[in-house]
Amino acid sequence: MRQLRVIFAIARADFLERARRYSFFLTLLFAVILGYSAATGKITIRLGDYRGVYTSAWIGIMVAMVTTCFVSLVGFYVVKNAVDCDRQTGVGQILATTPLSKSSYLVGKFFSNFAVLASMVFILALSAIVMWFFAAEDPRFDLWALVSPFLLVALPAIALTASLALLFESLPVLRGGVGNVIWVFAWSLGIGLPELTGLPWLDASGLMTVSEQMMAAARTTIPGYTHGFSLGINLEPVTVAQTLRYQGIQWSKEEVFVRLIWFCVAFVLALLAALFFDRFDPACSLVPLLRRRKPQDQSPEAGDVLTLAASVTTARPPAAVHLTLLAGAAHTGAFGRLFAAELRLAVKGLRWWWYVVAAGLVAAQFFAPLELSRGPLLGVAWIWPILIWSAMGARESRFGTNELLFSSAWILRRQLPACWFAGVAVALLTGIGAAIRLFLAGQNASLMAWLAGALFLPSFALALGIWSGSSKPYEGLLTALWYIGPMNRTPGLDFTGAANGPITLRYSVIYLALSAALLTLAFFGRARQLRSD
Amino acid sequence: MRLVVDNLSKEYRGKVQALRRVKLTLEAGVLGLLGPNGAGKSTLMRILATITQPSSGRVLWNETEIARDPDVLRAVLGYLPQDFGVYPNLNALEFLEYLAAVRGIAAAAARKRIGELLELVNLTDAAKRPLGGYSGGMRQRVGIAQALLNDPQLLIVDEPTAGLDPEERMRFRNLLSELSGERVVILSTHIVSDVEAVATEIAILSHGQLLAHDSPESLLASVSGRVWEVVVPSADLGALRLKHLVSSTAHRTDGVHARVLADAAPDRTARSLEPSLEDAYLAALSRQRHSTNGLAT
Numbered sequence: 001m002r003q004l005r006v007i008f009a010i011a012r013a014d015f016l017e018r019a020r021r022y023s024f025f026l027t028l029l030f031a032v033i034l035g036y037s038a039a040t041g042k043i044t045i046r047l048g049d050y051r052g053v054y055t056s057a058w059i060g061i062m063v064a065m066v067t068t069c070f071v072s073l074v075g076f077y078v079v080k081n082a083v084d085c086d087r088q089t090g091v092g093q094i095l096a097t098t099p100l101s102k103s104s105y106l107v108g109k110f111f112s113n114f115a116v117l118a119s120m121v122f123i124l125a126l127s128a129i130v131m132w133f134f135a136a137e138d139p140r141f142d143l144w145a146l147v148s149p150f151l152l153v154a155l156p157a158i159a160l161t162a163s164l165a166l167l168f169e170s171l172p173v174l175r176g177g178v179g180n181v182i183w184v185f186a187w188s189l190g191i192g193l194p195e196l197t198g199l200p201w202l203d204a205s206g207l208m209t210v211s212e213q214m215m216a217a218a219r220t221t222i223p224g225y226t227h228g229f230s231l232g233i234n235l236e237p238v239t240v241a242q243t244l245r246y247q248g249i250q251w252s253k254e255e256v257f258v259r260l261i262w263f264c265v266a267f268v269l270a271l272l273a274a275l276f277f278d279r280f281d282p283a284c285s286l287v288p289l290l291r292r293r294k295p296q297d298q299s300p301e302a303g304d305v306l307t308l309a310a311s312v313t314t315a316r317p318p319a320a321v322h323l324t325l326l327a328g329a330a331h332t333g334a335f336g337r338l339f340a341a342e343l344r345l346a347v348k349g350l351r352w353w354w355y356v357v358a359a360g361l362v363a364a365q366f367f368a369p370l371e372l373s374r375g376p377l378l379g380v381a382w383i384w385p386i387l388i389w390s391a392m393g394a395r396e397s398r399f400g401t402n403e404l405l406f407s408s409a410w411i412l413r414r415q416l417p418a419c420w421f422a423g424v425a426v427a428l429l430t431g432i433g434a435a436i437r438l439f440l441a442g443q444n445a446s447l448m449a450w451l452a453g454a455l456f457l458p459s460f461a462l463a464l465g466i467w468s469g470s471s472k473p474y475e476g477l478l479t480a481l482w483y484i485g486p487m488n489r490t491p492g493l494d495f496t497g498a499a500n501g502p503i504t505l506r507y508s509v510i511y512l513a514l515s516a517a518l519l520t521l522a523f524f525g526r527a528r529q530l531r532s533d
Numbered sequence: 534m535r536l537v538v539d540n541l542s543k544e545y546r547g548k549v550q551a552l553r554r555v556k557l558t559l560e561a562g563v564l565g566l567l568g569p570n571g572a573g574k575s576t577l578m579r580i581l582a583t584i585t586q587p588s589s590g591r592v593l594w595n596e597t598e599i600a601r602d603p604d605v606l607r608a609v610l611g612y613l614p615q616d617f618g619v620y621p622n623l624n625a626l627e628f629l630e631y632l633a634a635v636r637g638i639a640a641a642a643a644r645k646r647i648g649e650l651l652e653l654v655n656l657t658d659a660a661k662r663p664l665g666g667y668s669g670g671m672r673q674r675v676g677i678a679q680a681l682l683n684d685p686q687l688l689i690v691d692e693p694t695a696g697l698d699p700e701e702r703m704r705f706r707n708l709l710s711e712l713s714g715e716r717v718v719i720l721s722t723h724i725v726s727d728v729e730a731v732a733t734e735i736a737i738l739s740h741g742q743l744l745a746h747d748s749p750e751s752l753l754a755s756v757s758g759r760v761w762e763v764v765v766p767s768a769d770l771g772a773l774r775l776k777h778l779v780s781s782t783a784h785r786t787d788g789v790h791a792r793v794l795a796d797a798a799p800d801r802t803a804r805s806l807e808p809s810l811e812d813a814y815l816a817a818l819s820r821q822r823h824s825t826n827g828l829a830t
Contacts, residue, residue, distance in 0.1 A: 323649050326642055326684035334640075341634035349622035400618025404679060407582045408636045409607035415635050530603070531586055 003104055010100075010108025014082055015115045024116070027078050031120040034070055035127025038063045041135075047218045048228030050241040055138040057145035057248030061210060063128035064149030065231050068205050071120050071154070072161045073187050077180065077476045078120075079113040080165040083277070084175070092280035102274040106166055110270035113162035121158060125150045138245055145248035152251065153206035156262035160204050163269035170273040177387040180475035184483060204262055207231075213249050221245075338414055342422040345395075346388050358384055358430050365433025370441055374450070375498040378434040379486030382457060382496060383479070385426045389458055390474040392423050393465025393522060406530050416462075416526050420519065423458025434496075445505045449497020452511035456495055459518040466525035534595060534686050535560055536581070536717050541590035543576050543741075551576040553741040554590065563713040565728030566721040567814055568738035574721040575615050577738065578691045581719065582612040594687065608637075611685030613676045615692045615721075621665025625656055625675050628664055629682060636683045643682075650678040653708065655701065669696040677705060681712075688718045694727055706730045725811045735810070737817045744817045752813040760812050761793045761803040773799070778819050780812055794819065 018024055037043045044051060045062045052058045083106075086092035095105065128146060164186075168174040174182060194203040203209055211229040218225045221243040249255075361381040365373045396402045405411065428435075431454060438447040457478075464474045485493035491500050492507060500507045538557040544550050551573045557564075568574045579585040581592060583603040592599045594606040619628055626647065633643035651657045654674035659667070664675065673696045680688060690709075694702045709718055709731045722728060728735060735752055737744040745752060760780075765773055766788050773779060778794040792806065793799050794816050 323653065323681070323684075324642070324645050326638065326646065337640055338634040338637075341631045344627070345620065345623065345631055348620070348627070395620070399620050400616065401620065403579070403582070403584055403612065403614040404617050404632065404676075405635060407584055407607060407610055407612040408632070409604040409610075410637065411635075414637065530583075532584065 006100060006104050007108040007111065010105060011111035011115065014085075014109060014112035017085070018082075018112070018116055019119075023078075027116075027120060028123055030074070031067075031071070031123040032127065034066055035063060035124050035131070038066045038127070038131065043233055044231075044238065045214070046228070046230045046238055047214060047222070047241075047244075048225055049239050050218065050222055050225065050244065051238045052214075052218070052241055052244035052246045053137045054132075054135050055145070055245055055247065056132055056136070056140065056142040058246045059128055059132050059136065060146035061149045061153075061214070061246075061249070062231075063124055063131065064154050065207065065210060067121055067124040067150065068154045068157045068207070069191070069231065071117055071124075072157045072205065073184070073480075074476070075117045075120065075158060076161050076165050076168075076183050076187070077472045079116050079162060080168060080180070080183075080472070082109040082113055082166065083169040087280060096280040102277050102279055103271050106170070106270050106274050106277060107267070110163050110166055110267070113165055114159055114266075117158040117162055118155065121150055121154045124154075137240075142248065148251065149206075149210070149249065152249075152256060152259045153210065156259050156266070157205050159263050159266035160269070163266040163273070166270050167273040167276075170276040170278075172276075172278070177390055177471055177475050180390075180472055181383075181386060181479050184476065184479040188483065201258060203258075204265075206259065209255060210249060214246065217246055218244055335414060335418065338418040339421050339425075342415070342418040343425060346391065346419075346422050346426065350388075354384075362430065362433040365431070366436060370437050370443075371498070373437050374434045374446060374496065375486070375489070378431050378450070378453075378496045378498065379482065379494075381430045381434070382427065382453065382486070383482045385430055386475060386478055387471075388426050389423050389461035390465065390471035390478075392419055392458060393462045393467075393525075394469055394471045394474075395465070397469035398471065402529065411530060412523065412527060416523065420458055420462055420522070423461060424455060427454035427457050431496075445508070446497055449500065449504050449508040449511070452508040452515065453495040453497055455515040456511045456518075459515040459522070463518040463522040463525065466522050466529070534717055535593075536687060537591075537593040538577075538581070539591045539593065541577070541580065541592065542588050543573070543580065543585070544588045551741050552580075552587070555738070555741075555743045557736060557743065557746055559717050559719070559734070561713070561715060561717060562733035563709055563718040563720055563731050565732030565735045566719060566738060567723065567725060567728055567735060568721075569723060569818065571740075572738045573741040574723075574738055575691055576741075578612075578615075578689055578719070578721050581687075582610060582614075582689050583607055584614075606687065609683070609686040611680040611683060611688040613680040613690040613693050615695070617676055619664040619667075619672060619675060622663060624661045624663055625651060625667075625678075626660045628675065629679060632679050633682055638683055646682060646684070647678075650681055653681075654678045655704070670698060670701060673697055674701065677708075686716045688712065688716055689721075690719070691721045692723075693720065694722065694724065702727070725809075725814055729810045737814060739818055739821050742821070744821055745813075749810060752810065752817075753808050756794065756808040756813045756816050758805065759794055759796055759816070760806045760808045761795060761798055762806050763791045763793050763799050763803045764788045765791060778815060780815050 034043070043062075043066050045058075045065065083092070086095065125147060128150075132141065132146060164183075168179040168183065171179070173179070191205055191207060194200055194208040200208055215227055215229055218241070222241045225241075358381070361377060361384060365377045365381060368377055391398070396405055405415065408415070431450060435447060435450050438450060460478070461474050464477070465471060468474075481493060481495070484490050486496045486498065489499035491503070492510075494500060495511060497504050497508060497511075536557075536559040538555055538559075541552055541555045542550070543552040555573075555577065566574055566577070576585065580587050581599075583599055583606055586600060597605045599606045620631075623631065629647045629650065630643065633647065638646070648657075651660050654677050656671065656674055656678070659671060664672065667675065673693070677690075677693060680690060694705060697705060706727060709720060712718060713731070713733065720728060720732065729749070732749060734746065735749055736746040745755075747755075763773065764785075764787055767784070770779075770782065770789050770791065773791055773793070777799055779791050780794060781792045783790045792812075793803070794812055798805070
């Protein structure tokens with residue numbers, strides 16, 4: 001009983017803390033936008049070229065599947081800070097000194113994560129009901145058919161996201177940006193795996209269960225329909241199959257049981273996270289053991305000096321220290337030096353193998369066939385520095401150096417451009433192999449696309465970093481964009497320009513304009529930070 | 534050089550009034566800014582450091598209004614915030630080099646200055662260790678070094694001795710005294726002894742209001758003849774506290790020796806004492822409390 005009270009207290013405090021943040025309302029707003037997109041047909045379920053009549057069940061399933069897919073993917077980034085928040089605020093240090101067990105702590109955090117995501121699901125379920133009133137094409141209102149997909153499909157899936165976010169936070173390797181990038185792949189794998197393996201019990205998202213039932217219903221009601229199920233942004237016209245008046249998923253006991261099992265899996269994963277959780281012990285962090293170096297002999301030079309004699313006795317008595325007065329001319333540091341300092345800051349902490357892989361990718365771009373070089377190889381080369389770019393603009397908030405930096409002069413004129421140029425330099429260097437190939441091949445339009453991509457990546461990072469104060473949005477969004485664009489060769493979304501075919505130049509201009517807009521946004525964001533109210 | 538704070542007010546969201554029409558004029562020297570927690574000291578520091586915008590009023594640096602042209606002040610400003618972070622993967626040397634570049638200090642001058650500053654804050658030996666492994670006191674010393682990087686004309690230090698050991702604290706006080714000759718130094722703290730050691734002027738802030746702004750001598754004079762030592766049995770201490778402002782107590786064999794602030798001797802055995810800055814500070818706070826209570830009743 002006491003344990004339950006402790007778990008409840010942790011979950012409640014964490015939920016309240018997050019629910020009172022501005023970002024929580026933005027998250028709910030995002031949920032409302034999603035609901036609106038589904039309600040206005042921008043996001044829809046298609047069965048080949050058809051969709052069913054908007055019955056209670058169809059609307060419920062459609063919005064629930066949108067909810068499941070988007071909230072389980074994006075929601076991860078929303079809740080993957082439950083432990084980190086306690087680490088940053090120091091509350092974790094206090095909790096660590098109490099008899100609180102690791103498992104109780106993490107189970108409490110799991111319930112809080114779940115509550116945050118469930119509130120998004122709740123908003124979307126409400127939007128489905130509202131949608132029925134405005135968009136239903138069948139007059140019968142069936143509450144269970146409308147709501148059951150939220151209860152049995154969406155909630156188990158987001159429970160899994162809630163626990164995986166905790167597991168990622170507990171594993172030192174996945175705690176930071178690497179985990180944010182890996183999540184997109186893990187999520188994609190989780191969605192596709194049941195279909196690939198034909199194993200319905202791996203269907204955590206419920207997508208396979210839903211799609212098979214809907215396709216079966218379509219086969220019996222739509223003449224000529226054989227297969228085809230998609231859920232996504234509706235770009236092409238769709239035919240309404242008047243004969244398909246879908247009445248909802250026929251939940252067998254086994255299917256309900258399998259869906260409920262996912263709650264248990266999520267709970268077990270939250271407990272599993274306790275095995276890796278360091279209980280806020282900084283000694284368990286990945287920071288390498290610090291090396292002690294020999295003291296350096298730095299005797300002050302003669303000149304125009306102010307002598308400061310320390311008058312106290314110390315174990316190693318401090319010598320009189322001379323502080324050289326800076327003349328006016330000393331305040332003329334070149335921009336190049338600031339650029340170098342920003343670049344050094346950006347790459348500081350990278351291990352040798354990072355450079356080896358980056359160099360290998362550049363060499364591969366140079367020697368591989370041109371299409372391979374400017375396509376997949378450039379794509380991989382430009383996702384490799386994602387953690388360098390994602391820190392841009394957000395570094396000051398993340399490490400609390402805002403006040404030190406923002407009380408310096410010419411931040412907008414010097415530091416911000418230097419930071420951006422450092423990001424551009426990383427893009428240019430990691431993609432230089434493809435650029436040389438394009439230049440040698442005389443493909444000027446593609447070279448232009450390459451340049452537009454190189455400018456877009458750091459501009460996008462800087463704007464998102466400044467406005468969000470976090471590196472997570474960029475890590476999540478860029479990975480998703482990279483997967484859809486360069487990896488799946490989607491025209492327009494491929495920022496390397498390889499998939500854009502004959503309209504490469506037009507897309508290059510769009511990306512250049514987008515980069516300029518993002519830079520402007522970054523500029524105003526930083527200006528706003530400098531003059532905070 | 535001249536810093537003018539003209540009728541400065543700051544109201545946060547939720548109608549929290551952090552500063553109320555504060556007026557100050559500062560020239561070269563050390564201003565010790567005293568006040569209890571939540572007095573508005575850090576808000577004032579942040580406004581002076583161009584981080585926060587005031588709700589009303591102006592701050593002028595050499596006749597330039599800093600809200601309109603903050604870079605004029607930022608170019609000559611050294612600022613040590615109460616809370617600040619560092620980049621954990623950089624070492625102290627690299628961190629200071631980075632900030633020197635941000636502040637536009639030429640490479641050669643920066644290198645020399647950083648070496649001297651690291652020596653000054655006693656971090657030369659640890660200069661090449663990642664900042665992520667520094668203790669709170671060492672990090673604070675890095676903060677002090679960065680505030681002095683650009684040889685500032687206006688140096689603002691907010692609770693600078695927090696986390697420093699007594700030796701480093703004394704070293705820092707001496708440093709402030711030495712630096713104050715040719716620049717304006719504002720030292721915000723609630724530790725009266727820090728201010729006592731170095732301040733040429735003292736300002737007392739409470740509930741966002743400036744209660745006093747004077748030289749230490751004048752503040753001491755304001756409580757001269759009002760500080761007493763009274764010896765009472767332990768059991769009577771509560772009654773004494775109810776009647777008078779007791780600034781400190783010490784238990785002895787003959788009873789409790791209480792340091793009391795009162796216009797007249799609390800009793801016939803009371804012995805007059807030399808006033809301290811802490812007495813002046815407590816008296817100012819007490820006066821404000823009484824006037825607020827008087828208004829309330």
